[in-house]
Amino acid sequence: MAPTVERVKRRGLGDDAADLVREAIFDGRFPPGAPLREIELAEQLGVSRGSVRDGLAVLAREGLIRTGWHQPTTVIEIESDDVEEVYALREALDGLAARVAQPRIGDSEVSQLLDLVDEMAAEVDGRGDATALVHLDITFHDTIYVIAANQRLTSAWQAVRSQVHLFQLRRVRDGYLPYRDGVVREHREIVELLQGTDQRAVEEVAREHVAAARRSLLASLPPTVR
16 A cells, blocks of 8 residues: 555635734734734634634744733734844854855846845835835845755744844834945845855855844844843
């Protein structure tokens, strides 16, 4: 008898609920600390409370919300300790991703990254919308992980990706001008180094890119009170 496997599971309403609530968090409709109530969300989304519960479980695993037994479910507060932890991990991951991606990158991948940088430049020169810029920023780094083609590395990135996205939105909204002035130049430099052969250089620049983001965000936050 041939070995059997389970059927592919269809994407459920819980995943759809997670996508919509995540988008609302990123858009600022649910700011840090805001409560997320199952009954209200179920009514707004037109799904069952069970689907909302499943969606919130996804967001909890991503680190976007906090929940607990007999505790309200809320969007995470952005505190300095959290920023230190997430960006320290991201710095290591992004540096490794750039190092691994460099010998694998081809002309089509370079074009894809440069197109994203050009879109960033157009956004800066146009509306300068913070949400759009951060989306392009995250997509740029997603692309590097795809090029690196290391499944475990990508899984580690996905584990903190949503928190990075939220933290970057806060960083840009608190200090848009410094971000605007460096976003195109820094990403273009990473692309240039990815086309070279110096793996140490591209890793160092990728790590410093993240370290600068961490410093910028921490400068706008009050220290964590213990």
